[in-house]
Amino acid sequence: MQDVLHALFFVVAFGALFLGVMLAEYGYTRHQGKTGVYHLRETVANLTTGFSYKVVDGIAIALFIQAFYLWVYDYGLQWNPELSVLSVLALIVFIDFCFYINHVLMHKVRWFWNVHVTHHSSEHMNFSTALRQNFTFALSGSWLFWWIPAALLGFDKNWVLLAIEGNLVYQFFLHTEQVRKLGWLEKVMNTPSHHRVHHGSNPKQIDTNFGGIFIIWDKLFGTFRSEEDAGEIKYGVTRMPAKPYNPFYLQVHDWVDMFKDVWRYKDLRILYKHPDWAQQHYGTQADTDNR
Template sequence: MSDLLHAIGFIITFGVFFVGIIIAEAYYWHKKGRTDIYDFKETLASITTGAMYKIVDGILIAVVITGLYDYVYQFGFQYTPNDGIWSILLIFFAVDFVFYWYHRAMHNIRWLWTGHVTHHSSTRMNFSTALRQNFIYDLNFGWLIWWLPIALIGFDKDWAIIAIELNLAYQFFIHTEVVKKMGWWEKFFNTPSHHRVHHGSNPKQIDTNFAGVLIIWDKLFGTFVDEDNAGKIKYGLTTRQPTTLNPIRLCTDEFICMTKDIIRHKDFKILYKGPNYVEKTYGRQEDTSNQTFVGSKTP
């Protein structure tokens, strides 16, 4: 029960904080005369999907993840963080490194993409886009990729929760067009400039800059593209851009689409192949009963 109360407290505290920043950014762009950066209905849809996600996520962390974490912990290295700053740095690097691969997997495995696609469906880049998340993240077990390696290292679950939530909190601040370039910070850390490229749907921008906090992982593993070399950025998906702002539809349509594709083609490889596997293999047969499902960012 205490874990659940802590999760609820975190959601409320940071929810109010983030919404306050969204309002401030919207006011800034309004004063600048840029009415294209924010759309009230889209912003409301993003905040609603984010709220649904965090409620489900908070319950899952409190009821399932912490229990599983304790179970897996006993089979790991059971590292005791008693080395001060070095322990903090170790969990920071470990959480961020694992997130890079988790994020990369979400773009390359359709089962995981069904959750992540919602985040990429926005055609605008602003702080509300950061909250455009999907509760399917917590229902498709993709979180195992992120949580279990940290448990096996042996960090205390409270340390893990703090490190993961701070990693996600940092990522909120890179969803903006207010900040252009950040000098030397760009060399080592993920920034709004780097993340704008990640959200782009033009060829040079797709499947790039997967970093959470540290951009060094993309530079090490060949997925980094500088904004100066990315061309004009167009936000959104390459195919089946949603025409609905219904938060439930934004979160579930791609999962429904994937399920229909498996039934139609009788091909279970669709689950673990890339988001564009069906288009490449079978061609896209549009479902006229559901024209607003979201789809693949990858061409």
């Protein structure tokens, strides 16, 4: 119960921080004479999906994710390094690499894309977009690729929790059009410029810039695309959800479409193939969400 209360405390504390930042961005853009940055119905949907995601995720971490982590830890290297600047940096870099792998899988495997499509389905880029998440994340198993490698190495679970939450907090600040280029930081760090490309739905923008804190993974593995080379960015997915302001629909519609395709074609490969595979393999009747 104590872990659940801690999880809910994080939801409230960071929720207040994020709301404050969103209000500041809204006030700044209004002061600059910019309109159309925030849209009330979309912002409410983003806040609602973000709240439901974080509540379910926090309870899942408290109830079974950390328990599974400890079970795996007993079979791993049990490194458990002393607290130091180097060990903290090693954990931050390692967790970000695990996020990169997890993020790539969420784009390449339909089962995981069902969770992630919610985040990409906004047609606008502002700080509220960062909160457009999906409560089924904890139920999809995607977290295994983020948590379990650290358990096998032997990092303390509380350190890992802080590193993951810190990674997510950093990513919140990437969702804005108000911050342009950041000089030399663009070479190493993920920045709003890089992340704007990631949220684009034009061909040169899809499946690029997967990093969380660092952009070095994308440059190493060939998934990097600079904003200058991406063309005009069109936010969203290529087939937008039919009910863009319904928080529940936004989080479950792709699951429904996937299972419809599995039933229609009697093909379990749809579960683990690319999100567009059913459409490409069986034709345009598939319910897959083009990107």
